[in-house]
Amino acid sequence: MKSISIIGAGPAGIEAASVLAKQGMTVALFEKSSSPLKNIADKAFLFPNFAAASDIVELMSKKLLNQNITLHYDTEIVDMRREGQGWKIVDGKGATYYSDCVLMATGYTPFDAHRKEELGYGIYGGVVTSLEMEKMIRYNQIVNSLGEKPKRVVFLQCVGSRDEKSGNHYCSKVCCVTAVKQAIELKRQLPDTEAYIFYMDLRMWGQHFEELYRQSQQEYGVRYVRGRISEASGTFDGRVQIKAEDTLMGLPLKMTTDLLVLMVGMEASEGTRCLAKACGICGDYGFAQSVDPHLGDCLTAESGLYVCGACKRPMSINDVVNDARAAAVAILEAE
Ligand SMILES: Cc1cc2nc3c(=O)[nH]c(=O)nc-3n(C[C@H](O)[C@H](O)[C@H](O)COP(=O)(O)OP(=O)(O)OC[C@H]3O[C@@H](n4cnc5c(N)ncnc54)[C@H](O)[C@@H]3O)c2cc1C
Ligand code: SF4
Numbered sequence: 001m002k003s004i005s006i007i008g009a010g011p012a013g014i015e016a017a018s019v020l021a022k023q024g025m026t027v028a029l030f031e032k033s034s035s036p037l038k039n040i041a042d043k044a045f046l047f048p049n050f051a052a053a054s055d056i057v058e059l060m061s062k063k064l065l066n067q068n069i070t071l072h073y074d075t076e077i078v079d080m081r082r083e084g085q086g087w088k089i090v091d092g093k094g095a096t097y098y099s100d101c102v103l104m105a106t107g108y109t110p111f112d113a114h115r116k117e118e119l120g121y122g123i124y125g126g127v128v129t130s131l132e133m134e135k136m137i138r139y140n141q142i143v144n145s146l147g148e149k150p151k152r153v154v155f156l157q158c159v160g161s162r163d164e165k166s167g168n169h170y171c172s173k174v175c176c177v178t179a180v181k182q183a184i185e186l187k188r189q190l191p192d193t194e195a196y197i198f199y200m201d202l203r204m205w206g207q208h209f210e211e212l213y214r215q216s217q218q219e220y221g222v223r224y225v226r227g228r229i230s231e232a233s234g235t236f237d238g239r240v241q242i243k244a245e246d247t248l249m250g251l252p253l254k255m256t257t258d259l260l261v262l263m264v265g266m267e268a269s270e271g272t273r274c275l276a277k278a279c280g281i282c283g284d285y286g287f288a289q290s291v292d293p294h295l296g297d298c299l300t301a302e303s304g305l306y307v308c309g310a311c312k313r314p315m316s317i318n319d320v321v322n323d324a325r326a327a328a329v330a331i332l333e334a335e
Contacts, residue, residue, distance in 0.1 A: 002026070006105055010040070011317050016328045017066075041053065104311055130264055144259055184212070195223065227247045280301065
């Protein structure tokens, strides 16, 4: 039976590995971290149903228990190219591996909030990212820069997405509903804390997302302000002052908050950028490019090279799992 190298042990890589191994393919799964699913393991609860991220990690990890799958952790793949009828991939220590075909599932990296200097991330302790908020929710430790319970928390959407200055014109797709999810969790843990979400548009595209948005307002009293925050600065008592414009009212406004949560977008990971470039399949913004968004979304211009998951564009977990299964079918049909 044919062999495949899968690069990246996120939900996309694991799902594809599991399907292909069950069909008898010999699978080598490479992950640069020391464990799988790091972009899920760092979350608390998952939209749309508030499943504990730790449960999903456990369920997905079990899919790796197949004798046809060989796991290579702490192995960063830095190059890959066609050799003869198959593929040769190279890791950061110079070791080489050969297989009949390759599936890239190298995923995303969160936008680095330091790049939005005007929002004060890394300068004021009260400015945090959505990833840090996930951690605070997970450990029931939502505190301001002084270690106290916040009286008010402001979430800001579209940080590093739909943004001329950071060069990312695309929508990151998951951050609108992530803010709704986090605001609900905040109110569950700290019912007296005020929660505000500043948004440009609310993109509640998935099943149950609109209901979550309604529930956040009706049941939890989360308040929504249509507008962008232009600047954040620190106050003498460790809080954060924001300058914004309410674009529905057409009014500039200032507000003080204990925590400003930056909803960072998804960018192509370093591995995605580097490997897509090495194989000539680099698309917009460094994401991997498939041959056709309708009928060949897991195929690439290189024969025997396939792509799935968030290495192509921002996706939610159910998107990437379905995409990985589609990639597995395309591989089984072709190889
Ligand atoms: C703040 C935030 C909250 C979110 N909350 C949710 C949620 O509640 N529900 C939901 O459905 N989705 C959520 N998401 C989205 C979710 O994280 C992604 O859908 C999912 O992680 C994408 O899976 P993937 O396998 O495509 O990529 P990734 O999860 O990024 O996995 C890719 C893997 O490839 C590895 N890798 C990369 N390069 C190399 C290389 N060169 N060699 C070896 N290994 C490599 C990486 O280490 C990584 O483990 C959230 C995202 C963010 C930013
Ligand atoms: S999902 Fe929402 S917050 Fe994220 S980039 Fe799109 S519009 Fe902005």
